Amino acid sequence: MFFKTNIYKKIYDKIKKSNTIVLARHVGPDPDALGSSLGLKQIILDNFPEKKVYSIGNPASKFSFLGTVDKLPEDLDNKNILLIVTDTPDHRRVDGVDPRNFPNSIKIDHHPFVEKTCELEWIDETASSASQMVLEFVFNTNLKLTTKASEKLYAGIVADTERFMFSYSSSKTFGLISRLLKETDLDITKVYNDLYLREFKEIKFHGYMAQNYIITDNKVGYLIINDETLKEYDVDAATPGNMINSFNHIKEMLVWVTATLDKELGSFRISIRSRGPIINEVAANHGGGGHMYASGTRLKTEEEIKKLIEDLDKITEKYIKNL
Numbered sequence: 001m002f003f004k005t006n007i008y009k010k011i012y013d014k015i016k017k018s019n020t021i022v023l024a025r026h027v028g029p030d031p032d033a034l035g036s037s038l039g040l041k042q043i044i045l046d047n048f049p050e051k052k053v054y055s056i057g058n059p060a061s062k063f064s065f066l067g068t069v070d071k072l073p074e075d076l077d078n079k080n081i082l083l084i085v086t087d088t089p090d091h092r093r094v095d096g097v098d099p100r101n102f103p104n105s106i107k108i109d110h111h112p113f114v115e116k117t118c119e120l121e122w123i124d125e126t127a128s129s130a131s132q133m134v135l136e137f138v139f140n141t142n143l144k145l146t147t148k149a150s151e152k153l154y155a156g157i158v159a160d161t162e163r164f165m166f167s168y169s170s171s172k173t174f175g176l177i178s179r180l181l182k183e184t185d186l187d188i189t190k191v192y193n194d195l196y197l198r199e200f201k202e203i204k205f206h207g208y209m210a211q212n213y214i215i216t217d218n219k220v221g222y223l224i225i226n227d228e229t230l231k232e233y234d235v236d237a238a239t240p241g242n243m244i245n246s247f248n249h250i251k252e253m254l255v256w257v258t259a260t261l262d263k264e265l266g267s268f269r270i271s272i273r274s275r276g277p278i279i280n281e282v283a284a285n286h287g288g289g290g291h292m293y294a295s296g297t298r299l300k301t302e303e304e305i306k307k308l309i310e311d312l313d314k315i316t317e318k319y320i321k322n323l
């Protein structure tokens with residue numbers, strides 16, 4: 001896009017001009033949401049120590065090594081602050097604020113476009129992660145990147161690419177990472193230890209999932225997980241969604257789904273992954289969205305889940321026929 005060469009300067013100018021900056025990202029944060037938000041916060045503070053910067057949204061204890069989140073001060077005047085939303089395409093999914101109430105705002109996102117929510121939007125669907133976009137932004141300005149900031153961005157990129165396995169790990173991704181490694185003292189082993197450290201109970205629960213997947217003739221696997229099972233294994237409602245990527249590369253499944261009852265929300269958290277069929281349109285038809293091969297939604301009843309599985313089954317059947 002023609003304006004793209006200029007987008008870095010536009011974002012930089014807005015940051016430079018603002019004394020108070022609020023960073024927001026999506027609900028149910030993953031390492032990319034946290035890494036892009038907390039990484040950009042770190043970068044702003046490293047370069048402009050006098051600015052007030054808040055990275056808001058509910059924390060995720062599992063990823064607390066990425067940094068702590070801030071509370072939004074109550075006396076803030078929306079007109080005098082800059083809001084930067086990362087990793088979130090629509091206003092509904094932004095955690096803590098409604099970006100439409102902020103006249104001075106920026107969106108940095110790699111999801112397919114859903115709606116315009118910010119004054120200035122930089123959307124790059126080909127980017128592996130929002131963290132990668134923040135890194136690209138920094139390297140196209142004179143902002144300095146500290147090791148502390150690089151850790152957060154690297155974790156976001158590694159998590160969203162599933163350790164550089166997904167196809168959007170492009171030459172650009174590796175180019176940016178190469179420069180990151182050259183210019184900082186990043187200890188990648190430490191990042192992997194932080195990201196992938198887990199408790200035994202998670203592995204036991206992983207075993208439960210493997211034992212209980214139901215697989216259709218068209219290679220769609222699904223698993224509905226109720227509250228009793230979560231309690232039995234002492235894991236939370238986010239756990240199955242966090243584990244879903246590890247069910248990739250299973251011969252019998254092309255598309256796989258977890259539907260986990262979140263009692264607090266009173267609905268099922270649905271995560272969908274694919275190794276071929278494009279699933280985000282189906283997810284959108286069922287009230288959700290996401291990427292071509294990684295999507296999600298929330299559904300109220302098992303009946304609605306069955307309908308989703310049926311639709312996924314149809315597109316997977318078609319996909320197999322056209323192979």
Ligand SMILES: [Mn+2]
Pocket residue numbers: 032033087110128129130160
């Ligand atoms: Mn992301």
